[in-house]
Each structure stands twice: as C-alpha cells, then as structure tokens.
Amino acid sequence: MLDTLKNYLRETVRPHEQSALFVAAAYFFVLLAAYYIIRPVREQFSAAVGSTQLWVFYLAVFVTTLVLTPVFGALTSRLRRGVFIPAVYAFFLLCAIGFIPLFNLQQQIGAKVLGTIFFVWVSVFNLLVVALFWSFMSDIFDRVQARRLFPLIGIGGALGAIAGPAMTKALVFVVGVQGLLVVSALLLGLCIGCVYWLLGWARRHPVAGEPDRDQRVIGGSVIAGAIETMRSPFLRRVALLMLLGDCVGTFVYAFLSDYNGAMFATQEARIGFSSSLDLATNVLQILFQLFLTREILTRLGPTAALVLDGVVKAVMLLGFALLGGGWIIAVAIVTRASAYGIFKPAADSLYTEVDAETRYKAKNFIDTAVWRFGDLAVTSGINLLRGLSVATSGLALITVAAGIASAWVGSRMRPPAAPTANG
Known part of the structure; x- marks a missing residue:
C-alpha cells in the first residue's frame, strides 16, 4: 500500500514541485482546520433556530458580503499580492481574537444577537478566505500543474477538515468557545507563514510568461469583479454553476x-452531531480526491468532473425525495464530499487559464456575493414553497432538477480563449 502511494506521487509530482505541494497542502490543512474548529459552533445556532429562520442569517451574511466586496476590490487594486493576501488572513485572525470578550459577555449581549453576528462572521470567513486560497493556488501553479496537483492539495484541506472538528470535540469542554477561537487564530497565523513561503517558491519557479506575479498590483476598479462577471459569458456560466x-x-x-434540531435537544449534542457529520464527509472527500478526481481531471479534464458532480447530486436528492427522513444524513455526506472533492478542484482549475484580475476579483465575487445571494434566495424560496403547501418530497424533486441542470451547464464549461481583462 505504501509503495503504491509512493509510485502514485512519483508519477504525479515533479521533483521541483514536491516542497511547494507539501506547503500548499499544509496551508490548506491549517486553513480548514481553523475553520472547522469553529464551524460546529455556528451549526448549532442553525439547528436551534430551524430552517424557517435561516433566511434571516443569510440575509445578514449577504448584506455583509456586499459591503465587503468593494473593500476587497479596493485592496486588490492597490496592494501587491504578496501584501494583500497575508493582510486578509491577519484581519480574520484579529477578528477571531476579538470574539473572545464577546463570548465572555454573552449573557449581556444575548445569545440570539451574538449567534447572528457569529454566524455571519464564520460564513464570510469560510467563503472569502477559502476563495482567496484557491485564487492564490491558481496564481502559483499553471494549468497543467493545477490538474495534477489541485486534487492532492485538496487532500490537505480534507485532512484539516477532519482535524478541526476532532479538536473541537476534544477541546470544547476543556477550553470552551474562547479557547477554540485562540486555537483557530494560531492556525491562521501559520497560514500567513505558508503564504510567504509559497511566494518565495513562485519567484524561483515562475509561470511561463508571467514572472514576479507577487510583485504586480492587479489594478482595475473596486467593482471590477462584478462588472467582469456580468460581461463575460464564461464567468456568467461559472456564476450559474x-x-x-x-x-x-x-x-x-x-x-x-431541522433534523439536527429535532433529534438533539442540547447545544453539546448538536455540536457533536455536526462534528461527526463533518468527519464522515471529509473522509469521503479524501477518497474522491485521491482515487477519482485526479484521474478525471488529468484524463478527461474539468468538464467531466463538473458533470459527474451534478449527476451525483441529482441521484442522492432523488433518493431523499423517495425515502425522506434520515436519508438526509447520507445526502449531506455524499453531496458535500462531491462538492468539495470533485466540483471545487474542477471549477478552480478553470481559473488557471484566465488573467489575474479574473482570478482574484471575479472569482471572489462569484465565490462570495453570488454564493450568498444563492443562500438567501434558496432559503426564502423554500419558505415560500412551504407556504404554498409544497411537500418535502416536492422540494427535493425541484432540487434534483437543479442537480441535472448543474451537470448540463458543467458540460458546457470552457475557459475563455483569451484573457478577459488586463492582468
């Protein structure tokens, strides 16, 4: 087994890429561990309020994302990538520390108010920081490298997503939420160190035709990401996907x-359920990335992986429409593992063939503002359809159609033939 793995890595990774692959995977490991340490705390707030109130959380997240998008655009317009990427991580590190006194004052602030603030922060943290990671990876590696290495880098993130909830379960009763925030902040500090190391490696091994990437300012308008998304057929398809x-x-x-809230009465039990679900999901994600995604990307390209993801989602949701109840657990595990183990590496590999402004501005606009608009629209739509007496099975069948449509759009995904903006 060990020899097989060594041969697999020897065939996949070139000698000069080995150290960069290790640091990139470690970077993704500590990044997702930092996120998954605090994610179960957010999830228990969702379970406590139920799905009918999720639209309020997502409205707050969407508005916050819209406010932050031009700020992010201004940052990328004025700062070298070697400066603004560590600056974004430092910002979230300081926010994590800043939540510690707020949790100490939870009784005075109120659990609902603090829960809403924390939900918004964790959601924005997840979207913006992870989106920035993959933009950075698309900048460090070229198209051919991305297809070989992204699935392996993703394994580092999947292991971090296992280590994070495991640490939460082990530490929450020892150090409390405040201690978990400290651990998360320390891991974000390690992310900054990985960024600087990879920037140095990129200077020694530049992408052909684009030397000194970290020294260039991306430039452009602070709303360039939104404008470019509306203007580019490729990016519109990405946004639809x-x-x-x-x-x-x-x-x-x-x-x-809803299932979590109905089955588990206490905060600790709900956090434990969420942690266990994350663990199972990310084990399956690793299996996808190690034995399936890389083969598809290298042999068939990202389009095939995007189609497969849509088919997997449609099949699992059809099962939920027919079986209902506890089948939602299996649906959650498989569709989440597919989303992060198949869809994400494939979709992100497309950005290696576009310019820097698209990689950093349009991609992050799609991965944050567009995504959170979708959250708000879907949760509001669920409430509306429930009000029209649409049963759970009917809602599931509608979502099956979304999975099928995702496979169809994925089959038509191609990167633009030429850069869409100056980079």
Whole structure:
C-alpha cells in the first residue's frame, strides 16, 4: 500500500514541485482546520433556530458580503499580492481574537444577537478566505500543474477538515468557545507563514510568461469583479454553476438543520452531531480526491468532473425525495464530499487559464456575493414553497432538477480563449 502511494506521487509530482505541494497542502490543512474548529459552533445556532429562520442569517451574511466586496476590490487594486493576501488572513485572525470578550459577555449581549453576528462572521470567513486560497493556488501553479496537483492539495484541506472538528470535540469542554477561537487564530497565523513561503517558491519557479506575479498590483476598479462577471459569458456560466450547486447545498443544509434540531435537544449534542457529520464527509472527500478526481481531471479534464458532480447530486436528492427522513444524513455526506472533492478542484482549475484580475476579483465575487445571494434566495424560496403547501418530497424533486441542470451547464464549461481583462 505504501509503495503504491509512493509510485502514485512519483508519477504525479515533479521533483521541483514536491516542497511547494507539501506547503500548499499544509496551508490548506491549517486553513480548514481553523475553520472547522469553529464551524460546529455556528451549526448549532442553525439547528436551534430551524430552517424557517435561516433566511434571516443569510440575509445578514449577504448584506455583509456586499459591503465587503468593494473593500476587497479596493485592496486588490492597490496592494501587491504578496501584501494583500497575508493582510486578509491577519484581519480574520484579529477578528477571531476579538470574539473572545464577546463570548465572555454573552449573557449581556444575548445569545440570539451574538449567534447572528457569529454566524455571519464564520460564513464570510469560510467563503472569502477559502476563495482567496484557491485564487492564490491558481496564481502559483499553471494549468497543467493545477490538474495534477489541485486534487492532492485538496487532500490537505480534507485532512484539516477532519482535524478541526476532532479538536473541537476534544477541546470544547476543556477550553470552551474562547479557547477554540485562540486555537483557530494560531492556525491562521501559520497560514500567513505558508503564504510567504509559497511566494518565495513562485519567484524561483515562475509561470511561463508571467514572472514576479507577487510583485504586480492587479489594478482595475473596486467593482471590477462584478462588472467582469456580468460581461463575460464564461464567468456568467461559472456564476450559474455556482448558483445551481448552492441550490442543492442550501436545500440539504436547511433540512439537515431541522433534523439536527429535532433529534438533539442540547447545544453539546448538536455540536457533536455536526462534528461527526463533518468527519464522515471529509473522509469521503479524501477518497474522491485521491482515487477519482485526479484521474478525471488529468484524463478527461474539468468538464467531466463538473458533470459527474451534478449527476451525483441529482441521484442522492432523488433518493431523499423517495425515502425522506434520515436519508438526509447520507445526502449531506455524499453531496458535500462531491462538492468539495470533485466540483471545487474542477471549477478552480478553470481559473488557471484566465488573467489575474479574473482570478482574484471575479472569482471572489462569484465565490462570495453570488454564493450568498444563492443562500438567501434558496432559503426564502423554500419558505415560500412551504407556504404554498409544497411537500418535502416536492422540494427535493425541484432540487434534483437543479442537480441535472448543474451537470448540463458543467458540460458546457470552457475557459475563455483569451484573457478577459488586463492582468
């Protein structure tokens, strides 16, 4: 088994890429561990309020994302990538520390108010920081490297997503939420160190035709990401693909929140359930990335992987429409593992063939503002359809259609033939 793995890595990774692959995977490991340490705390808030109130959380997240998008655009317009990427991580590190006194004052602030603030922060943290990671990876590696290495880098993130909830379960009764925030902040500090190391490696091994990437300012308007998304057929398809995937993901999240709240009465039990679900999901994600995604990307390209993800989602949701109840657990595990183990590496590999402004501005606009708009639209739509007496099975069948549509749009995904903006 060990010899097989060594041969697999020897065939996949070139000698000069080995150290960069290790650091990139470690970077993704500590990044997702930092996120998954605090994610179960957010999930228990969702379970407590139920799916009918999720739209309020998502409205707050969407508004916050819209406010932050031009700020992010201004940052990328004025700062070298070697400066603004660490600056974004430092910002979230300081926010994590800043929540510590707020949790100490939870009784005075009120659990509902603090829960809403924390939900918004964790959601924005997840979207913006992870989107920035993959933009950075698309900048460090070229198209051929991305197809070989992204699935392996993703394994580092999947292991971090296992280590994070495991640490939460082990530490929450020892150090409390405040201690978990400290651990998360320390891991974000390690992310900054990985960024600087990879920037140095990129200078020694530049992408052909684009030397000194970290020294260049991307430039452009602070709303360039939104403008470019509306203007580019490629980016419009990416945004549509994101919305269709989000339709599936948010539907599953909503019904899983209801299941969690109905089955588990205490905060600790709900956090434990969420942690266990994350663990199972990310084990399956690793299996996808190690034995399936890389083969598809290298042999068939990202289009085939995007189609497969849509088919997997449609099949699992059809099972939920027919079986209902506890089947939502299996649906959540498989569709989430597919989303992050198949869809994400494939979709992100497309950005290696576009310019820097698209990688950093349009991609992050799609991965944040568009995604959170989808969350709000889907949760509001679920409430509306429930008000019209549409049963759970009917809602599931609608989401099956979204999975099928995602496969169809994925089959038509091609990167633009030439850069869409100056980079």
